[in-house]
Structure formats: structure tokens, C-alpha cells
Amino acid sequence: MRKPTRKFLAITAGLASVALLAAGCSSDDGDDNTPSETGDTTTAPVSDDPVTIKIQTFNEFGYADLFDEYMKEHPNVTIVHNKADTSDNARAAVQTSIATDTVTDDIVAADVDWMPELIASSDFFADLGTDSVDGRWPDWKNALATTPDGKLIGYGTDSGPEAVCYRKDLFEAAGLPTDRDEVSKLLTGTWDNYFTVGAQFMEKAPAGTAWFDSIAALSQAMVNQLDAPFEDPATDEITATGPDSQVKPVFDVLTSDKVLAQSAHLGQWSDPWFKAFAGDTFATQICPPWMTQIIAGNAPDQTNWDVADALPGGASNWGGSYLLVPAGGENVEAATALADWLTAPEQAAKVFVEYGNFPSQTDATTDPSVTGKTDDYFGGAPTGQIFSNRFAPISKQPFRGSHYFPISSALSDAYSRVDVDKTDDAASSWEKFVTAVNDLQ
Amino acid sequence: MTSTQLPAVGRPPADGRELRPPRRVGFSQTLGRWDVKLSPYLYISPFFILFVVTGLFPLLYTGWVSINEWDLLKGQGDFAGFDNYANVLQSAIFWKSLRNTISIFLLSSVPQIIIALFIAAVLDANIRARTFWRMGVLVPYVVAPVAVALIFGQVFADVGGIANTVLDKFGVDPVGWHSQVLPSHFAIATMVNYRWTGYNTLIFLAAMQAVPRDLYEAALIDGAGRIRQFFSVTIPMLRPTMIFVIITSTIGGLQIFDEPRMMDQFGRGGSDQQYLTVTNYVYQLGWTNKNFGRAAAAAWLLFLLIMVVSMVNYFLTRRISSAEQMTKNVKRKKVRS
Numbered sequence: 207m208r209k210p211t212r213k214f215l216a217i218t219a220g221l222a223s224v225a226l227l228a229a230g231c232s233s234d235d236g237d238d239n240t241p242s243e244t245g246d247t248t249t250a251p252v253s254d255d256p257v258t259i260k261i262q263t264f265n266e267f268g269y270a271d272l273f274d275e276y277m278k279e280h281p282n283v284t285i286v287h288n289k290a291d292t293s294d295n296a297r298a299a300v301q302t303s304i305a306t307d308t309v310t311d312d313i314v315a316a317d318v319d320w321m322p323e324l325i326a327s328s329d330f331f332a333d334l335g336t337d338s339v340d341g342r343w344p345d346w347k348n349a350l351a352t353t354p355d356g357k358l359i360g361y362g363t364d365s366g367p368e369a370v371c372y373r374k375d376l377f378e379a380a381g382l383p384t385d386r387d388e389v390s391k392l393l394t395g396t397w398d399n400y401f402t403v404g405a406q407f408m409e410k411a412p413a414g415t416a417w418f419d420s421i422a423a424l425s426q427a428m429v430n431q432l433d434a435p436f437e438d439p440a441t442d443e444i445t446a447t448g449p450d451s452q453v454k455p456v457f458d459v460l461t462s463d464k465v466l467a468q469s470a471h472l473g474q475w476s477d478p479w480f481k482a483f484a485g486d487t488f489a490t491q492i493c494p495p496w497m498t499q500i501i502a503g504n505a506p507d508q509t510n511w512d513v514a515d516a517l518p519g520g521a522s523n524w525g526g527s528y529l530l531v532p533a534g535g536e537n538v539e540a541a542t543a544l545a546d547w548l549t550a551p552e553q554a555a556k557v558f559v560e561y562g563n564f565p566s567q568t569d570a571t572t573d574p575s576v577t578g579k580t581d582d583y584f585g586g587a588p589t590g591q592i593f594s595n596r597f598a599p600i601s602k603q604p605f606r607g608s609h610y611f612p613i614s615s616a617l618s619d620a621y622s623r624v625d626v627d628k629t630d631d632a633a634s635s636w637e638k639f640v641t642a643v644n645d646l647q
Numbered sequence: 648m649t650s651t652q653l654p655a656v657g658r659p660p661a662d663g664r665e666l667r668p669p670r671r672v673g674f675s676q677t678l679g680r681w682d683v684k685l686s687p688y689l690y691i692s693p694f695f696i697l698f699v700v701t702g703l704f705p706l707l708y709t710g711w712v713s714i715n716e717w718d719l720l721k722g723q724g725d726f727a728g729f730d731n732y733a734n735v736l737q738s739a740i741f742w743k744s745l746r747n748t749i750s751i752f753l754l755s756s757v758p759q760i761i762i763a764l765f766i767a768a769v770l771d772a773n774i775r776a777r778t779f780w781r782m783g784v785l786v787p788y789v790v791a792p793v794a795v796a797l798i799f800g801q802v803f804a805d806v807g808g809i810a811n812t813v814l815d816k817f818g819v820d821p822v823g824w825h826s827q828v829l830p831s832h833f834a835i836a837t838m839v840n841y842r843w844t845g846y847n848t849l850i851f852l853a854a855m856q857a858v859p860r861d862l863y864e865a866a867l868i869d870g871a872g873r874i875r876q877f878f879s880v881t882i883p884m885l886r887p888t889m890i891f892v893i894i895t896s897t898i899g900g901l902q903i904f905d906e907p908r909m910m911d912q913f914g915r916g917g918s919d920q921q922y923l924t925v926t927n928y929v930y931q932l933g934w935t936n937k938n939f940g941r942a943a944a945a946a947w948l949l950f951l952l953i954m955v956v957s958m959v960n961y962f963l964t965r966r967i968s969s970a971e972q973m974t975k976n977v978k979r980k981k982v983r984s
Contacts (some may be wrong), residue, residue, distance in 0.1 A: 415919060438668070478805065478806045612936045626918065629921075642740065646938075
């Protein structure tokens with residue numbers, strides 16, 4: 207899933223007129239003449255010549271202070287920060303630079319969901335594998351930035367170990383425990399258990415209050431626990447619509463009457479969804495660290511949110527980003543050094559303390575400054591320790607093949623048809639999903 | 648032609664005087680002819696050179712892309728012939744997007760032009776603070792489409808939106824502005840009309856002011872009232888402007904992109920493609936699915952559609968608004984002869 211993107215910023219004006227012309231802009235030179243500077247670029251000592259490093263990020267990476275610190279330590283370095291207004295625009299910028307084989311930024315940030323398509327164009331990026339970053343991240347984080355032949359093209363920045371955010375007052379009203387540890391015990395277990403507790407909640411909950419926000423959001427969490435939700439890891443063939451589909455059982459559970467009855471029927475990332483955090487619309491929310499910022503930001507006056515150290519179905523990760531260095535850039539060495547420094551555990555811990563982006567670096571997640579962090583908004587919950595606990599047992603991320611992004615979108619639409627728009631029942635919505643996926647081939 | 652006005656050169660004079668060298672005269676003559684014949688084209692050529700580079704070339708190149716397999720990042724693949732066109736035409740989503748495009752086009756362009764004509768007629772009359780009102784109608788045009796989408800997003804929100812709140816006061820059930828097909832088209836058409844009505848009004852107004860006043864005087868003497876004047880004098884005299892406005896709004900209306908893109912948080916035209924337009928579909932094929940070949944094919948199909956609809960509009964407009972004019976012309980000719 208994309209990290210939070212507010213809806214109306216999603217696209218800038220003037221795209222209408224390019225519809226017909228859009229296809230004309232790509233260059234046809236493919237992969238063959240891409241500059242490749244793989245190998246020993248990073249082992250050479252970084253020179254002291256004046257150098258300007260351009261870095262593109264999106265949303266909030268929390269790097270502003272770190273840039274100042276780095277420039278103070280390295281007087282010859284000037285960092286130019288180009289922050290895309292949304293992650294979608296950042297993705298389009300990266301795609302365009304690959305398609306036209308031009309390097310505009312020395313370092314580009316990329317969301318985990320774009321990594322499959324960037325891996326497919328890995329010649330465009332420098333090999334960042336060095337001794338200094340060996341073992342910095344868990345294997346599941348590195349796996350999505352490593353090509354089949356072992357080239358590391360991205361340094362992990364943040365991660366999204368999921369917990370469950372819940373509303374104390376609504377739990378109390380429905381006769382459920384409200385204490386953080388008790389709720390954690392209550393929600394630890396299978397998804398089946400989560401929906402059983404949900405059914406109990408719905409029996410006694412105040413009218414108009416649901417158990418969770420949207421089935422598309424739960425689907426995100428459940429898909430993140432699968433091995434290969436949409437495609438065959440060996441062949442990249444689409445399996446989502448086939449007889450061995452891993453998402454079909456998830457779809458059947460989520461669109462069952464029992465589960466639908468517990469949904470607030472909100473479209474994830476829609477305006478009503480953002481507004482609902484302040485009201486009494488739903489009681490639980492699947493909560494990676496970055497989601498806690500969204501809740502706090504959209505419901506500043508709601509004092510009843512808390513975080514439980516649990517995730518139905520087992521620990522898993524939702525979201526997270528990488529820093530990549532285009533191989534054709536002018537300052538590959540200096541850029542690699544900066545990306546290395548920015549993603550070192552010490553810096554990642556600082557970013558978490560300051561901005562709340564949870565690190566993906568193994569050492570950073572156990573750093574005392576990280577585990578010691580508490581969050582007053584969530585009733586003083588030890589969020590650093592909770593997310594560190596949620597991070598440790600993660601062992602995998604689902605395989606993302608070359609069609610991951612469009613299939614994921616089509617699946618989200620399939621849930622919305624049943625849950626939010628109610629234009630289809632589960633069976634016909636699944637049929638439409640199959641049609642949409644077949645269109646991709 | 649200048650050459651005919653010059654004295655005859657090269658013809659043997661009758662009195663046997665020596666001839667002037669013909670070459671110099673001939674060359675300056677050629678230069679002069681070139682000047683007259685070529686200069687106009689030279690003067691307008693910058694536009695056309697720019698058009699060839701930025702318009703025609705991409706257009707043809709898109710055609711080339713559409714008959715190949717073409718990935719956004721990997722570039723050109725195998726030659727595909729008309730496979731991309733076949734794939735697009737077989738896709739249920741394409742036909743849905745076509746339905747939406749035509750529906751939104753009709754819901755926006757038709758009322759837009761009628762309302763613009765009406766407002767222009769009112770502004771053409773003698774009213775106080777004329778310039779203020781005339782500039783006023785253009786204000787919505789200045790607002791960026793994204794801002795318009797933001798404003799109307801509040802109006803047409805499914806929960807707690809102004810439109811549903813007002814409907815609720817009258818005991819009408821809330822409308823699913825984002826989930827139902829026709830209401831979503833209505834919402835998008837409203838955004839489009841909000842922006843473009845004023846623009847078209849000004850064009851109509853300019854044309855109306857160019858109508859010779861004596862025509863109205865003559866109509867008045869013949870006993871025509873305001874309404875009769877509007878339909879029998881104003882509308883026929885506006886024919887070329889009508890054709891212009893209808894063709895530009897056809898092109899714009901069939902390429903609506905921003906408004907449906909901004910309707911919801913994903914910009915995919917609704918979970919069931921309730922308001923996905925063809926341009927949105929082209930974007931989705933190219934940028935989400937990374938299939939430039941198919942996106943180019945869909946873009947060309949849209950181009951053909953716009954050509955066909957523009958042609959139909961052109962002939963319809965000519966027929967409708969020239970019917971009376973023609974009868975008048977016939978009468979006039981008879982009088983002259």
C-alpha cells in the first residue's frame with residue numbers, strides 16, 4: 207500500500223492535454239546502453255572536491271536536520287533536497303527518468319511497492335552492496351532491493367511493523383477489556399479470533415460503531431502475511447486468479463457476511479475515512495508506526511486511542527522505503543556515501559525519535575532511544591518498545607512480481623465494490639477482479 | 648500577378664534596337680514572385696514547424712508505439728500489429744470508459760452551451776456595471792481544475808456533503824455521488840460546467856456584439872419581439888462562433904481528465920469504473936499497468952472518436968443554424984434577379 211497520500215493532491219493540473227501525447231515521450235533505447243557503473247565505485251575514498259548532491263524524497267523522511275549535520279561534517283558537500291508533493295508524483299518522476307534514461311537526482315527515494323519495477327530496471331541503479339552495510343537490515347527488508355543475481359540497489363530507510371490501534375472508550379462500552387496488555391492478549395491469535403472478538407464487540411457496541419474501518423485495509427494486512435499473493439515467485443506468472451490463488455481465501459473471509467457486518471464501510475484514504483478517526487465510527491485500526499501519525503494528525507482531540515502489542519495472523523510489515531542511487535549520476539560515490547550515512551542505525555534512530563518513522567535497521571530497532579520512546583497521544587503507550595516487539599518476529603514480506611501494483615489496485619477496487627460502494631456482491635466483484643487482472647496480460 | 652503588368656521582355660523589338668540583358672530582370676522578377684508566393688507561408692511557418700515537432704510527431708509516434716509491444720520502463724518490444732487495438736476493444740473497462748466519456752460529455756457540453764448562450768444574451772443587453780458582470784463570468788475559469796475538484800468534493804461528499812445535506816432537508820435519500828454511475832457523471836459535469844460556461848459565454852458575447860445593429864432594427868420594425876430576435880437574428884448570425892465553440896467543447900469534453908481523476912482518493916475512476924473516462928483509462932494503461940503499447944492504441948481510438956464526433960457536430964451545426972440563413976439567401980437572390 208502507498209503511504210498516506212492526501213486525496214486531492216494526487217495529481218497536478220494540465221495532464222488532460224497530454225493524454226494523446228503521453229506515449230510519445232519515452233525513449234526507445236531500452237536497457238542496452240544504460241550506463242552501468244557497478245562494482246567498485248563505493249570502495250574508492252570519497253574525495254574532498256566540492257560536490258552537490260540532489261536527493262528526491264516524498265511525504266516526510268525526516269532528513270532536514272540530518273542534511274544540516276552532514277553538510278557541517280562535510281564542508282565540501284551541498285545537499286539539495288527536492289521533496290515531491292506526493293508519493294505518486296515521486297513514482298512518476300522515477301519512472302520517467304528510467305524511461306528516458308536521464309538522471310535528475312543523485313539519490314531517489316522509493317516506496318517498497320515500486321521496488322519490483324525498479325528491480326526490473328536494475329541496470330539504471332548503482333550497486334550499493336558494501337561491507338559497511340552488510341547485515342544492517344534483516345533479510346526480508348533487503349530481499350526486495352536485491353536483484354536475482356545479488357545486486358543491492360537500495361538502502362532501507364523505515365519499516366512498518368503492524369500493531370493494532372484501538373479505542374479504549376468504545377472497548378469499555380462494549381464490555382471488552384481496555385488495558386493495553388489485556389487487549390494485546392485478546393487480539394493475539396488468528397484472524398478468526400479477531401473477527402470473533404469483533405462479533406462480541408458488535409453485540410454490545412453503541413449503534414453506528416463498527417469493529418474496523420474497511421475490509422480493504424484488513425486485506426492489506428492479510429496480504430502482507432502471504433508468501434506470494436499475486437504472482438508465482440519462480441516464473442512471475444499471475445496466480446491471483448488461478449485455482450491456487452492465495453488471495454481468494456482471504457477475499458472469501460473478508461467478504462463473508464460475518465466480517466462485512468463488522469465493517470464501517472469506509473474507503474481507505476478517502477475523506478470520510480480520515481474524518482472518522484475523530485468520531486466513534488470504528489474501534490480498531492491496523493496500525494504500522496506511520497499510521498499512528500495519521501491518527502494523531504486527523505483526530506488531535508480524540509484522547510481514547512491506544513496501541514496494542516498484537517497483530518492477528520502473526521507479525522508482518524506494511525510499507526517502508528528505500529534510497530537508491532542512479533548509476534548514471536555525476537556524483538555516484540558521494541551520493542552513495544550520503545545514502546549510507548543517512549540509513550545508518552544511528553541516524554535512523556534519530557529520525558524515529560524526532561519524526562516517528564520506525565527504522566528498518568536491526569540495530570536501530572533495539573537502540574535504547576528507540577525502545578524508550580513513548581507517545582502521549584496514545585495514552586503514554588511505549589510505542590518504541592511495542593513496534594520493536596512487532597518488528598523482531600517478522601520473517602518475510604510477500605513476493606512482489608512485475609504486476610504487483612496494478613493487481614493490488616484491482617483487489618482494492620474489488621473490496622470497495624462490496625464494502626463501500628455496494629455495487630456488487632462478493633461473487634460478481636470477484637468476477638470483475640478476474641477480468642481486470644486478465645486485462646493486464 | 649505582377650508579371651503581366653511588366654513590359655514584355657525578350658520579345659524581339661520591331662525596330663531592331665538592342666535588347667536589355669534579360670537575365671537580371673528575370674531573376675528579380677522571380678524573386679518578387681517568390682516573395683509574393685512564399686512569404687505568407689514563411690511567416691506562419693514557425694507555428695507549423697513547432698506543431699510538427701510537438702504535435703504531429705508525437706501523434707505519429709504514438710501510432711508507431713501502438714502497433715508494438717511497449718513497456719514503460721523496458722521500451723519497445725516485439726511488433727504487435729493490431730493486437731493492442733484488439734485487446735483494448737475487447738476490454739470491458741474500455742467500453743465502460745467510453746460510456747462514461749460520452750455521458751459526461753453530453754451532460755457537460757449541452758447544458759454548458761445553452762446556458763452560455765443565454766447568459767451572453769443577457770450580458771449583451773443594456774445592463775448596469777456591464778464590465779463587472781462580463782469579467783465576473785470568467786472568474787470560475789481562472790480557478791485551477793484541482794481547486795474546483797476540491798470545492799466540489801465538499802459539495803458532493805457521500806457523507807456530510809452539502810448536496811446530500813440539502814437533499815436530506817427535502818426528505819430525499821442520500822445520493823451515492825461516488826458509487827452510482829449517473830450521479831457521479833452529474834457531479835463531474837457540474838465541475839466542468841462551472842469552469843467552462845463563463846469562457847464560452849465570453850466567446851458568444853464577443854460574437855453577439857459583432858452582429859450589425861441594423862438587423863435588429865429591421866427585425867424590430869418587422870414586429871419581432873426580443874425572443875424572436877434572439878432566435879431569428881442572433882442565433883443564425885452566431886453560426887461560425889457556434890461551430891467553433893461546439894467543436895472546441897467536443898474536443899475538451901471527450902478529453903475530460905482532471906475532474907474524474909480528482910473525484911476520489913485513488914483517481915482510478917471509481918471501484919467499478921463508474922466515472923473512468925477514456926483519458927483516465929489511457930493514463931492507467933500507461934502509468935499504472937506500464938503498457939504503453941496498449942495506452943497508445945487507446946489514445947488513437949480516442950483520437951478517432953473525437954474526429955468522428957467533431958465531424959458529426961460540424962455538419963449538424965451547419966444544418967441547424969444555417970437553415971434560416973439559407974432561406975433568406977435564396978429570397979435575396981430572387982429579389983436581385
